[in-house]
Amino acid sequence: MSRLRVAIQKSGRLSDRSLGVLKRCGLRFAHSKDKLFWFGQDFPVDLLLVRDDDIPRMLLDGVCELGIVGENIAREVMLERNGGTGLTCLRKLGFGQCRLSLAVPEDLEIGSLQELQGKRVATSYPALTRALLGEQGVTVQAVELSGSVEIAPGLGTADAISDLVSTGSTLRANHLRELEVLFRSQAALYSPSTPLPDEKQQLLDRLLARLEGVLQAAESKYVMLHAPREALDKITELLPGVEHPSVMPLEGSDRIAIHAVCVETVFWEHLEALKAVGASAILVLPVEKMLG
Ligand code: ATP
Ligand code: MG
Structure with missing residues (x-):
């Protein structure tokens, strides 16, 4: 029988x-803690x-059919390896949110991306950074670093950086100013863009239907009132x-x-508005599973 392999971050x-x-x-998976391959029980999906x-490389090489990874990495690897194509984003997953931002030293008087033309930009995402800046007509010299990108301007090895930001505290701690958001990213489920054999596609469709239910349920609330x-x-x-x-x-x-099942987020403001038109005994309950 066919099985699918999903790669996730260790x-x-x-x-x-x-x-x-x-x-x-x-x-459900049978595994020992240090093993890199977890065998799927009940449902024929294994984990790497x-x-x-x-x-993304394993997906492009056909080692697995599915992978959960940040859009930033998927885009970078596709650009670097495959002219920007080769993987299909099946579903954004609503976690791992961050942004790829262009930041410059606080005291550098730069007001627009265009002023970075020809400058050195330190980044772990050289292909994505070049592509996104290229779309705005800016060509830079990408200086590839695998980590600690934020210290490059202080060390004099770059004029600016292009790095992942979530709160901005790392930038502030290193006296950098966020000049522009280049790309917004979150974790997503990817597969190779090439078609799967029928049996595997059917398995994938079943998994995607469950995933849709899980993600919708996470946002949904069951509301009861008089x-x-x-x-x-x-x-x-x-x-x-x-x-x-x-x-x-x-x-x-x-x-x-x-x-009623509310498929969008229910805020306190909604409940106050309900009360104002005469509702009482308002209860909001979490929804655990949904299959529509
Ligand atoms: P690995 O050892 O697997 O290579 P890593 O150090 O490259 O791990 P993490 O730091 O765990 O990767 O980040 C994984 C992903 O989390 C990033 O590629 C990005 O999509 C997302 N992410 C969310 N917020 C941030 C953030 N503030 N900084 C970096 N990545 C973030
Ligand atoms: Mg990594």
């Missing part, structure tokens, strides 16, 4: 969330635990991402019970 920022999302899709940089019957239309409008709520009579009362 240890790093994406590891826990990558494994977590696969487990929530119902995948590797360096994140290796994931309300006057005449407020039904207003309440339906106020429930985020709801078209047809379930409506039930309340024994011995002229009020009704309304139940």
Whole structure:
């Protein structure tokens, strides 16, 4: 029988969330802690635990059919190895958010990317940086560094950097100023762009349907409340991402019970608005699984 292989980061920022999302899709693995190959039980999907940089390469080389990796790495490897193509992003996963930003020393009087023309830019993402700057008509000299990119301007080995940022504290600590966001990235599920054999494609489709359910459930809430019957239309409008709520009579009362799955985030403001049109006993519950 066919099996699929998914590569995820062995240890790093994406590891826990990558494994977590696969487990929530119902995948179980037999493994010993230090092994790099985890055999899938129940569902024929096995796991490979590797360096994140290796994931796009393994997909391009046909070592595995699926991989979870930051869009930044997938784009870099595709540009470097394959003219910017070769992998398909099947689903963004909503974690590992960061941005690739161009930053310059605080005291350097540069106001636009164009002023960096011909300058040296230190980065771990030379191909992506060149491509993104190229789209804006700027050509730079990329100085490739695998880590500690932020110290390059201080050392005099580069004029600016292009690096991943999430809060910006590393930049500030190194007296760098974020000049422009070049690219926004998050973790995503990738596969090679070449077609899979039928059996593997069917397995992949099943996994993707489960994944969709898991990701939607993560955002969704089950909302229950009581309300006057005449407020039904207003309440339906106020429930985020709801078209047809379930409506039930309340024994011995002229009020009704309304139940609905909100597929968008429910904020306190939504609940306050519901209360203002007469809703009471409002309960918001997490949704664990969804298959639509
Ligand atoms: P590996 O040992 O697997 O090569 P790594 O050190 O290259 O690990 P991590 O630092 O674990 O990688 O980052 C993995 C991914 O997490 C990045 O490629 C990026 O997509 C994402 N990420 C999210 N926030 C940040 C951030 N502030 N800095 C760097 N990467 C981030
Ligand atoms: Mg890496």
